[in-house]
Amino acid sequence: MTYELRAESPQAARTFARDLVVEQTVEVPDGCYSEEIERTVVSRIEALDSADAGRYRLVVSASPDLVGGQIGQLLNILFGNISLFGGVRLVAVEWPAAILEALPGPTHGIPGLRRRCAAPSRPLLCTAIKPVGKSSAQLAADCAAFARGGADLIKDDHSLTEQATAPFAERVARCQEAVEEANAATGGNSWYLPNLPGEPRRLEERLDLLARVGCRGVMVSPLLFGLEATADLARRRELAILGHPTFSGALFGEDHGIAREVLFGEIYRLLGCDGVIYVNVGGRFGWSLEECQAVNRALRARLDDILPAFPAPAGGVQADEVGRHLERYGADTMILIGGSLYQQGDLERATAELLENLEAVSA
Amino acid sequence: MTYELRAESPQAARTFARDLVVEQTVEVPDGCYSEEIERTVVSRIEALDSADAGRYRLVVSASPDLVGGQIGQLLNILFGNISLFGGVRLVAVEWPAAILEALPGPTHGIPGLRRRCAAPSRPLLCTAIKPVGKSSAQLAADCAAFARGGADLIKDDHSLTEQATAPFAERVARCQEAVEEANAATGGNSWYLPNLPGEPRRLEERLDLLARVGCRGVMVSPLLFGLEATADLARRRELAILGHPTFSGALFGEDHGIAREVLFGEIYRLLGCDGVIYVNVGGRFGWSLEECQAVNRALRARLDDILPAFPAPAGGVQADEVGRHLERYGADTMILIGGSLYQQGDLERATAELLENLEAVSA
Incomplete structure (x- = not known):
């Protein structure tokens, strides 16, 4: 090294x-x-x-x-x-x-997620339900709207864990059901990825629940969920895994730490993340374009027979910037957008317009 | 906050x-x-x-x-x-x-470890077997020498995991046996704390082994073992836990990160560490005395009914500095010393002299 x-x-x-x-x-x-x-x-x-x-x-x-x-x-x-x-x-x-x-590496990776989303070439569209404090019913309604609008993936905010307003089991059952109903109505392929909390003693119970309700993927925060636990989850080869960057920020000192492309582009990928959320240029965290590109290159690079993983630059992505986003990052990108859709009020319509726009610029 | x-x-x-x-x-x-x-x-x-x-x-x-x-x-x-x-x-x-x-907090804490070590008032003496690359037999021999010399705790180096030279099950059985034999011969109270590797899928098998051979404590590296996994382990209320600081260093930026006393003095303690290893002043990592004192104060401070935990400043502690160490840090300290004992060649004698010295300066 x-x-x-x-x-x-x-x-x-x-x-x-x-x-x-x-x-x-x-x-x-x-x-x-x-x-x-x-x-x-x-x-x-x-x-x-x-x-x-x-x-x-x-x-x-x-x-x-x-x-x-x-x-x-x-x-x-x-x-x-x-x-x-x-x-x-x-x-x-x-x-x-x-x-x-x-090391496990991704189970689905870019090709597997594309197949499951029936999106062979354009960027995937991922939305986030938020904020913590909403009830499970409200979050499920948001899921339904995102799914009807055509989002490929709909993930929990990483703060959603076991709060009384929307405890895991209740939220997951409702949100999964809402997305399946929307899929049935539209013929769509949206899927819901709950944020999987980290307590090992409750892991099997939660995974059983996910299997029972038909969830096919989760989001985890590897540095808090546990690096070994993330890899163990990937080794089961059951769920798609979206990795969240929370708690990582101190590692990116100018003179001290780990390069972003090593942590997100290689370590997260090798641990088994099929998609890796990190910090978008120009968003609220101040990363440079070159820093983002380095992460993207690493996630997509050939690395023995380890599948490539989707980069998901996030944080302050604006719905009307999707063309620039595609230009910057290329088609093998997961566009992760939350706040900007909520700001538009009508989630279904905002998502549908975004997807249309995405298909137009990708054509 | x-x-x-x-x-x-x-x-x-x-x-x-x-x-x-x-x-x-x-x-x-x-x-x-x-x-x-x-x-x-x-x-x-x-x-x-x-x-x-x-x-x-x-x-x-x-x-x-x-x-x-x-x-x-x-x-x-x-x-x-x-x-x-x-x-x-x-x-x-x-x-x-x-x-x-x-949150679990320590199971034994300062009073519990003191009782188990039959050391009511002086600093505890912890040694480390090292380096990785030695066979289980060699490491067990080192354990025996440290135990005969009177070390209170004898821990694995944090690099010792499953290497072929000393795989966990073999090493743990041999080292535990060696320490028990030495205790039987000397009437001592030494105990051995293996480094518990992090794979969740192997945790139960490893804990079973520890119970079978009679190990009463472990070292874990919370940031790599998993913060939730550390707390879950503490919640079992079986093993004493020594927390290791590996991977934490990037958190201590001057303008960015987490204060040492919050991470080691509060978070590690609340996760259930009975002793917390961190970086000694004047050692090879360059922390100031005030930074160490702040960690010590936090670990010992009253915090509801959470037990206080032993600070274990480590890294380049010299055997002949034990008086200064005690003066600096006080009696409720775990003196963690490895390399300096190895440098003296005769581990038993070096440990016995150190302990004698420690008892003299503590009297």
Whole structure:
């Protein structure tokens, strides 16, 4: 993998690089372990080059044997204890085949979601029901309107969990039913993706409910739901998974953290997300177009036999910008739009117009 | 809760504050929800004051009803989507009773660990077996030496998971046996805490193993093991839990993230950690004494009927500094020391001397 280090001199960068490979593996001073462990366990420094002023580019090889298929240990190596150093940023990973084989990757990916949505070439349209505080009946009515308008996917807001106003079991049953009724009326293919809360002790009960009511996908927030739990869910090969970026923001420091395209474009994808929600340029979070494009490229890139996943740039996407959105991001994109449809009042009509517009600009 | 915001003007700070309370709750533009939701769901801005140049202090009340006992949703509100804004730092939380009641907190805490270690007043001594790459037999031998030397707790390095050199089941059985044999020989009370890997699908099998071999505690890395999974484990009220800080480092930005004392001193404790490992001043990670003290104060502070948890400042603690360590941190501290004992070669003797020294300075 490749890190950017901040260091005051080439000598300091060399010391930093050695500290880093020790910290991500043996975590013990030189001399406390055998030659064999030095050779087989401590990551190897492949290159250390000066980049911009005060920045160095470090290329490191770690042994895949240290990881197995364990996501916790993978993150320990990529950005575990070394996250506690200042000034180190993980900017690229060359994934060894052994790691890729051990991770689930998307179950449906771009081709599978396209098939299920009967949308072979245009961007998918995903809407969000919100806000928390509405009743299950109100949220189900919103679902119905989005579905009648032709949205491909209709997801819960990530704040919707077990609030008394719309507890999970009630909300899921009502929203799923509303979407199915709308599909039956219009001949459409909309599907509803509830936000799956994270308590492991309630997971089986919730998955049973989803199977019972016919839900085929969920949204999870991997950093809070659990990275291992996300991968375990994907390994069941039952549900489509949309990954939400909540709690990730501190990782994107200029000098410290993980590059967006590594976290969202590679790690989320390898954990099994079929679609990855992240932050749209020009929205309310201030990411640059290049940062978004890097995530998109990674999600769609060839990576052994891991399926590509849909990028879903989100946050302040405006319904009337859909042409620009397509131009920027290309057709293999999930357009995620919520507030802008709610602002128009009539959800069904706003969704239908958006879809029409999307089909026109995609033609 | 209290945030520090970075903003260019009082007006910009006011806009930021409003954006923040909307983002952590309804996530939808003004006018898209009812008066009732504005009143009951959107967090209330209690105060917004100018602090240092370009910084503002924002006090916000969120509704506990939005959280229930859900840790994912708790983090969504504290630092979820708002983490994707720049320049916002969560610096304090006033925990509502409803939230405290819904979270597990430590099972043993400081008093329980002291009882089990038969160490009523001095700092506890925790050592770590390392590095990854050693065989289970070698690691068990290290355990035996640490136990004969009188270490209270002996933990796995957090990199030890399922590597072929020392797979979990084999390592745990051998290390536990080694510690029990040493205890039997010396009349000691050492206990072994394996690093519990995170795959949910293997959790029950691993917990069964721990129960079978008689392990009474584990180490977990909450941010990778899963925050909800950590709390669920604590809710079983079986094992003592030592929390490891891996992957947390990006959260501690100067202008962005979560204050150390909130994450380690409150969140880790509320999730159920009986001891919390974090970064020692003067070690290899560069934290200040004040930052460490703030974590310690929070872990020991009165918080309803939640037990206090042991701070375990770690990383480059030197065996001959134990007096200074005690002076700095006080007796209700877990001294976590690994590399410095390994550097001395004879683990049993180094541990015994350290313990003797610790008892002398604590007397």
